[in-house]
Amino acid sequence: MPKSEQAPMIETMGAGELIGRMRGRKGGLVSLGRDRGRLKLRKPEVEDGAGISALVDSSKPLDPNSTYCYLLLCRDFAETCVVAEDMAGVGMADEAGRTGGRGEIVGFLSGYRPPDRGDVLFVWQVAVDADTRNGGLAKRMLHEVLKRPSVRGCRFLETTISPSNEPSKRLFTSLARELQARCEVSACFSESHFGSSDGGEDRKTDRGADRGADQLGDHEAEYLFRIGPFDLERMR
Numbered sequence: 359m360p361k362s363e364q365a366p367m368i369e370t371m372g373a374g375e376l377i378g379r380m381r382g383r384k385g386g387l388v389s390l391g392r393d394r395g396r397l398k399l400r401k402p403e404v405e406d407g408a409g410i411s412a413l414v415d416s417s418k419p420l421d422p423n424s425t426y427c428y429l430l431l432c433r434d435f436a437e438t439c440v441v442a443e444d445m446a447g448v449g450m451a452d453e454a455g456r457t458g459g460r461g462e463i464v465g466f467l468s469g470y471r472p473p474d475r476g477d478v479l480f481v482w483q484v485a486v487d488a489d490t491r492n493g494g495l496a497k498r499m500l501h502e503v504l505k506r507p508s509v510r511g512c513r514f515l516e517t518t519i520s521p522s523n524e525p526s527k528r529l530f531t532s533l534a535r536e537l538q539a540r541c542e543v544s545a546c547f548s549e550s551h552f553g554s555s556d557g558g559e560d561r562k563t564d565r566g567a568d569r570g571a572d573q574l575g576d577h578e579a580e581y582l583f584r585i586g587p588f589d590l591e592r593m594r
């Protein structure tokens with residue numbers, strides 16, 4: 359039976375249990391290549407669209423999307439999206455006496471509130487620049503969006519994660535633990551939903567890595583991680 363037609367795996371477990379299952383995978387932490395204090399977290403603006411697109415393109419295994427897609431997120435979904443800007447050198451005068459404008463985009467989180475599920479924040483993509491990983495930035499961006507008035511009334515956070523993406527599983531189960539909430543994992547998008555025919559094995563090859571999922575036509579399944587219920591008022 360093709361992988362995509364097997365009965366969906368549905369698990370329900372507490373965040374602690376899920377983390378326990380994944381323990382042991384985490385090697386030593388890499389040193390943080392950027393100074394935490396230089397990073398400014400804020401809502402994205404249209405001027406950030408190209409920088410976000412470049413960051414996502416270099417953040418495998420995320421699916422690359424058009425810059426236009428990120429421009430729309432910046433324009434219409436900024437309230438539930440976050441960028442992290444490295445402010446190094448910004449504001450310092452150059453040789454001509456001009457002061458710098460924008461810093462490099464080193465982190466991005468996109469989210470939206472599904473219109474038919476009023477108590478849910480759906481987090482779509484989270485990307486952190488490779489030199490900045492393992493320093494808590496992804497977690498900070500999640501906390502940043504959860505603090506905003508735009509997510510008032512949310513009691514659940516949903517995201518989808520492919521089974522091989524351990525850093526992402528680790529990020530969201532850690533968040534669930536901090537929110538003292540359950541994390542339920544269930545089937546969401548199967549490989550066949552992405553039009554894959556061979557279980558997505560090509561994604562793990564150089565060919566898959568070079569071309570990106572959309573162009574290749576193969577894509578791992580994505581499981582739904584649903585965290586909650588939680589009480590955001592406690593975080594304010």
Ligand SMILES: CC(C)(COP(=O)(O)OP(=O)(O)OC[C@H]1O[C@@H](n2cnc3c(N)ncnc32)[C@H](O)[C@@H]1OP(=O)(O)O)[C@@H](O)C(=O)NCCC(=O)NCCS
Pocket residue numbers: 383384385417418419420482483484485486487490491492493494495496497498523524525526528529532533
């Ligand atoms: C997943 C990703 C966003 C995490 O960003 P990050 O800034 O490194 O994550 P954080 O430093 O905030 O770590 C959050 C938690 O995950 C753990 N974690 C993150 N990356 C890890 C790794 N590679 N190995 C082990 N643990 C990891 C951290 O230890 C931390 O756990 P803790 O809170 O229990 O201490 C980043 O690795 C990335 O951009 N990956 C490529 C794109 C991607 O896969 N995005 C996620 C899918 S939407």
